[in-house]
Amino acid sequence: MKQTAKQTGKVMLVGAGPGDSDLLTLKAVKAIARADVLLVDDLVNPEVLVHAQATARVIHVGKRGGCQSTSQEFIERLMVVEAQAGHCVVRLKGGDPYLFGRGGEERAHLLQQGVTVEVVPGITSGMAAAASIGIPATHRDYSQGVIFVTGHGKNETTQPNWKALVAAGMTLVIYMGVARCGQLQRSLLEAGMAGSMPVAVIQSATLATQAQLLTNLDQLPRALHDSGLGSPSIIVIGEVVCCADAFAEIDLDNLLQRRALG
Numbered sequence: 001m002k003q004t005a006k007q008t009g010k011v012m013l014v015g016a017g018p019g020d021s022d023l024l025t026l027k028a029v030k031a032i033a034r035a036d037v038l039l040v041d042d043l044v045n046p047e048v049l050v051h052a053q054a055t056a057r058v059i060h061v062g063k064r065g066g067c068q069s070t071s072q073e074f075i076e077r078l079m080v081v082e083a084q085a086g087h088c089v090v091r092l093k094g095g096d097p098y099l100f101g102r103g104g105e106e107r108a109h110l111l112q113q114g115v116t117v118e119v120v121p122g123i124t125s126g127m128a129a130a131a132s133i134g135i136p137a138t139h140r141d142y143s144q145g146v147i148f149v150t151g152h153g154k155n156e157t158t159q160p161n162w163k164a165l166v167a168a169g170m171t172l173v174i175y176m177g178v179a180r181c182g183q184l185q186r187s188l189l190e191a192g193m194a195g196s197m198p199v200a201v202i203q204s205a206t207l208a209t210q211a212q213l214l215t216n217l218d219q220l221p222r223a224l225h226d227s228g229l230g231s232p233s234i235i236v237i238g239e240v241v242c243c244a245d246a247f248a249e250i251d252l253d254n255l256l257q258r259r260a261l262g
Helices: 026-034 046-051 072-084 103-112 125-132 162-168 181-190 217-227 239-243 252-261
Strands: 010-015 037-040 057-060 088-093 116-120 146-150 171-175 198-203 211-216 233-237
Touching (some): 010 072, 010 103, 026 088, 026 116, 037 046, 072 103, 125 171, 125 198, 125 233, 181 217, 198 239, 211 217
Parallel strands (some): 037 057, 037 088, 146 171
Antiparallel strands (some): 171 233, 198 233
């Protein structure tokens, strides 16, 4: 029996990695090459589209905080329509679909509509940004774990529990935190984090335009303002930042003394 278009279509939620097109996974390359339709987020490096078929339709659905964006409702509706028309739809997201990429929401919606979904993980920008300047997310001497957290909650009731995060003593990798840098600093200091805690801010990680700042929590808002860095940026906070390749702006002696007393 011949299958219907609804049975043959599918959606693939694909992570395009942190920016550098060489960091695209082989599975992501194969998915892009199979796509009839690609819905491409704003932070995806356009160079990855070289792997797409010449006949593929590319639809840019920008999703950037503080900027005009395609509505999530429209994107989800478009994925369903295209899949039910029998197309292989690739939803191409920066980083990883399941880490602040709304991949979980999209998968749930698609499954509710009877659409087949496959998820292709990608290298998340938080890990890549830290590694790009020599910072390990974990280190036996400094941090036994890492916490990924957004600096931009859905609403006031979904803001991070900064006190619990500080008490955990792990590396904090913060997405979408630049616009609320001052509030972020205040929250962490009020939660008990030392003002001398090292901080790194990495903008456009892994791209030729990458720029970074090394400072500490006390100085973060002013240093960030003076640096001219903006979004998209990752903020890394924790003692592991002392492993960065250029650590001249941090008082390392003070950090080591604090660790010895702590």
